[in-house]
Amino acid sequence: MGLKNIRVVLVHPLYASNVGAVCRAMKNMGLGDLALVAPRADARSADARMWACHAANILNQRHEFPTLAAAVADCGLVAGTTARPGLYRGHIRTPREWAPRLLAAARTGRVALVFGPEDTGLTNDEIALCTQLIRIPSSPRYASLNLSHAAMVVCYELYAATHRFRLPPERTPEAPGGMREQMFRMWRQALLDIGFMEEPKADHMMLGLRRIFSRGPLSENDVRILIGIARQTQWCAGEMRRRGGTLPPAKN
């Protein structure tokens, strides 16, 4: 599987908190291989461990390299992130655009995701080592993301591109039409019974209700709840009448 062949490379990271937070982001997104290039931050500090949270294993298993070239020497594709436009930074794409290509390459070889230092970003010499350039979409009013946020977005796009994530299967299957119509008949009767509307206007009012209940999915369970409300309303109106109650003049 591709994700385990993907290495996150932080070049000269400055803050231990960011190094730790990147570990957490990686583990959240199914990655595990962290490389630091001549870090200025102390990856053994309490701050790094605190921000790594339950991803201390990634922090502990990190590898450190003196240069970016050494850190990516065994990587096929090398994708560098940059927010700076400039010469030779032309073939740049969003992480969503590159993700399928990077994942495909990671199925047969190692792939590096390279992030520059917090204060300067990647230099032109470092950019030259990259086969792919990534630009995260961001507002022109403040384009530069926090280091761990940038790593989060890129790792997230790779994880999403695996299409491995499935939401819990509670996705409501729509209730069948017959059940829905039974519900509308019962609501119609209930609304007549409580005097919310009178027969001449009933069909018109029901169109409004149909619109309301058609705006989103309605599962069988939803419809059972709505049928229960109508049934209880009818019972209540009948009981009221049996006890000598009468309806006020209808409003609708």
Next chain:
Amino acid sequence: MGLKNIRVVLVHPLYASNVGAVCRAMKNMGLGDLALVAPRADARSADARMWACHAANILNQRHEFPTLAAAVADCGLVAGTTARPGLYRGHIRTPREWAPRLLAAARTGRVALVFGPEDTGLTNDEIALCTQLIRIPSSPRYASLNLSHAAMVVCYELYAATHRFRLPPERTPEAPGGMREQMFRMWRQALLDIGFMEEPKADHMMLGLRRIFSRGPLSENDVRILIGIARQTQWCAGEMRRRGGTLPPAKN
């Protein structure tokens, strides 16, 4: 425009660093309206300001509310994030799935993105106030994202859904076929001139080169560079011959 109608609501945030980092993520993604519900973190602390970086304006303009209900009282859609599956958390979707719906609603009214506390997440009572539930895709081995990372991903998906972000227009237009063929003719001749190949095998070798140069886009500028290399190679080989040099036996 929709983004300015989107409010990020942090419920009882615990760490000032996270509150600050959320401000930065918001500004990176074109958002500006931050609400805190009975925060445990001190949003006026140096930590919050440091992590907000150039988004101190969002931090300063935050609003604080005693309850989530108060913070979202003027919001149409209220989207809550949760990593916990559970009863009544069924209609949950990924941020990418919800983004178009949330953006559409934000064009005509206010929309809230609600994030729970770092230590507990949103309670069932808070979930009940939400019209939409969001689950960020994440690894089952470590599903829970850092608060500001979660905000980053959701804000990023909303910004991406605006389709407002355009990469710099350096996107290489492909060089026209005629220019490409001129280049291949010149490379063919250059490779013969330097003795890299001999005529009987030349067409076969050129197929390999054609494959290599067809694996990605080739802009006019790329082709001009390649033509320049071939021209200079031909010149160099001619000069070598004019000075009495001879080729070694061809390898190909």
